[in-house]
Amino acid sequence: MESHEHDVLIIGGGGAGLRAAIELGESYPQLRVAVISKVYPMRSHTVAAEGGAAAVIKANDSLDRHAYDTVSGSDWLGDQDVIEAFVKEAPGEMIQLEHWGCPWSREPDGHVAVRPFGGMAIERTWFAADKTGFHMLHTLYQTALKFSGIKWYDECFVTKLLVEQGRCQGVAAIELLTGQVHAILAGAVIVCTGGAGRLFPFTTNGAIKTGDGMALAYRAGAPLKDMEFVQYHPTGLPGTGILITEAARGEGGLLVNKDGYRYLQDYGLGPPDPWPRLRAMELGPRDRLSQAFTQEETKGRTIPTPYGNVVYLDLRHLGEEKIDKKLPFVRELARNYAGIDPVHDPIPVRPVVHYVMGGIDTDIDTATVVQGLFAAGECACISLNGANRLGSNSLTELLVFGKRAARAAAQFALDHQVLASTQLKSQAEQEQQRIGSQYIRKQGGTERVATIRQELNRIMEAGAGIYRAADSLQKACSTIAILKDRFRNIVLDDRSVSFNTELISALELDFMLDVAQALVHSARLRTESRGSHQRTDYPARDDKNFLKHSMAYKTDGEPRIDYKNVVITRWPPGERVYGK
C-alpha cells in the first residue's frame, strides 16, 4: 500500500478548500500541504454559484446591518458570535480575492459594484455578472497553483477518516485511475467537501454533491448539526432543476402566478412596489418565497407543466441590454434548457433543493470535536446560516472560514505530529479489503445503485420537503432504515479496478444514506416551525424548547439526537419582518 505524509490535508478543492490551501501556502510555507479531491478542483460545485457574495463595502452600509439581516434571516438559529466575526472578516476577504484577480463587475468609476439580494436590507452583494462562483473558483484555483509546494491528489475519493489515539490523522482514499487505496496521513485534516443536495430528486446541485465529508466526519464521531434545515431556492428550471439566480430578482425580476399576479404580497412580503424593494416581495428570504409557492400551488394558482407546477419569473421589462450585461448566464440557461428567451418570455420556475444549512458541527474556528479534524464551507455547520441562509452569504462563508480553518489546522499541525502511522496504514489496508470484498469481488447481490438512490430521493422529497409532518417524517425514517438494509445487497456491473465510477457511486450512496438518516431524524424531533423547517403539525416557532441546535450522533442503529444552545450576543429572538 502506498502511503504519504503531510502536515495539513484538505479534503475538497472547492471554494473553502482552495482558500484554505492558499492561506497555508502563503502563511505557513514550512508546512507540507495537500489537497485531495474526487474531481479536478475546477469542477467543484462552487463553479455553479451565480448571483454573488456578500460583504459590506459601501458607505451606506454597516457591519451591524449585515449581521442583523443574517441573524433574522437565520430565524435566530445562527450563532451570533459567528455572524459577527463573519461580517467583520468578509470585506477583507472579498478585497483579497479582488487582488488575486477575481473579475468583479465594476461601477463606471472603477470601484467594485454591488447588487441587491434576498433578505438583505442594503445592496452588498459583489458579483461577477451572474457567474460569480465560477469566477471565484477559477481565481482561487489558479492562484493556488502559484504554490509549488502544494501536493494535489486529483480524482481521489476519500472513503474513511483515519482516527488513532483520539486524533484524526489522515484518510484512506481510492485513486480513481489505479483503483488503489492510499493511506494519506496528516497532522491535521480539513473537510471542505460541500453539501448534500443530491439526497433530493430535484436539486440545483451537481452530481458530486453527495454529502461525503458529512458522512466521513459523522462516522468518525463528529455530530451533524441542524441537518433538518434544507434550503429550497425559489427559482429552479422545471425538469433539470437548473438554478436561475436570485440576482434575476435583485435586478428587478418579478414572480407572478397563472393570473399574472405578484402573489408574494399575499404572504406578508408586500407591498408590491414596482421597483426592487429590499427585504420585501421578490427580495424576501428564500424560505418564505419557496413556502409561498407551495401555498399558491395548493390554491391552484400555479401553471401545470410536464415537470410539475410552475410560476413565472418575468424579466422582460428589464430589456435586452440589461439582461445581457447583468444576467447573461440566465439568458443562456433559459434558452438552452427551458427553450425560452427571457427577453421575450417569462421563465417558468419552481422551488428546488439548493443548500444544506446543517453539517459537521464546528466551533468558531472550524474545529470539530474530533481532535485534528476541521471543517469549512457547506459541509460544515459553523452556525452562520441557522434555519435559513441568505443568498450570497455562502460564497463569502467559503473564504472567511476556509481561511480560519487553514490557520486553526496549521496551528494544530505545528503542535502535533503524525503518530501511530503503522496503525493508520493498517486501517487503510482494511479499507482496501473492505472495498474489495463488499463491492469489487462481491458474490451475489441484487440491488442496483440507481434503484436505491432513486428511492432515497423520492422519500426525501415526500418526507422532508418544504412542508413536513410527523407521519411523513416517520415514514421517511423507516424507509431509510429499510434502504440501508437493502444497500447491503448491492451489486455492481463494473468489477474493474481502474476508474470504476459505479463503485464511487455506490460509496457515495452509502454516505448519502447516513446523512439522510441524520436529516430525517433531526427533522422528526424538531416539533416546531423555524426558517426552512416547516411542520404542518407544529406551525409556530417555539423558542422555549427549540432555540437550540440539533446534534445528530452516529450509533449502530438510529442516530441519537441531542441539543446545544444557540449563541445570542446582541440580538434577542424577535419576529422576522419582511415587507412593510
Next chain:
Amino acid sequence: MANSTPDGTIRLEVFRYSPEKTEAPWYQTYEVPFRKDWVVLDALNYIKDQSDGSLTFRWSCRMGVCGSCGMMVNGIPKLSCAAFLRDYYPNPIRVEPLANFPVLRDLVFQLDSFIEKLKSVQPWIVRKQEKPVSEGEYLQSPAEHARYKDFSMCINCMLCYAACPVVGLEPEFLGPAAIALAQRYNFDSRDQGRSLRQEVVASHDGIWQCTFVGECSAVCPKHVDPAGAIQQAKVASTVDWFKEVLWPWGAAR
C-alpha cells in the same frame, strides 16, 4: 426527468475501452428512449443507471459550467450536457472521448498535461508590489474589465484541444485554453506579469506552433475565442521583437 414522455428510441454508438479486459477499444450500441428535452449526458446516465453500470464518463453540474463532460459527439467536440438528442434524431449518435488526449477508460481521458500547461503560463496576478488589503480594491474601469473578460470565461473543458489539429500533432503545444488564460492575465489592468509569461507563451511550444485554423474558437462553448488570443499574442510578441531589435535600450522588458 422521468416525467416527460418518451417518443420512440434513439441509438447511441458509444466508444468503449477497458484496458483491464481487452487491449482494443470497441463500439457498443445502446437504444435509449428519445425525449426531446434530453441531452446526450441524460442518455448516458440512463444507460449507466438502467442497464450498464460499467459505462464510464465524467460529469457533474449538467448546466455547462463545470467543464467535466466534454466528448466527441458525431465527431465534434461538445459538452454532452448541452448536446440535445433532438438535434440528431432520428439518426444514431456516435459518442467518443475527446480527441487528442490519451484515453483512460471509455469516455474518460487523461487531463494532467493540461494542468501542467496551465501552471506553466502562471495564471495568477503578478505584482511588483502587492497592495495591502487595508487599502481597498484596485480600481478597474468597465473598459479595462472588458479587455480580458472574454478570456476569463474559459471553463477548461478541453473542447478546443480536441478540435486543434496542432495539439494532435505536437502534444507539447501549450494549446488554445492555456494561451487564452495567459492572455486573460496579460490583459488584466491589475497584472504586471506579462514578461514572465512571455517566456513560455512565445517559446517554441507556445503561440508559434499555432497555424491559425481557428477550430478552437468555433467549438468553444463559452465564446472565449482562443484563436483571437493567440493571434493577439503573436502580434504582441512581434512588437516585442521589433522593440528589442530596433530599440534595444527601450525594450519592453
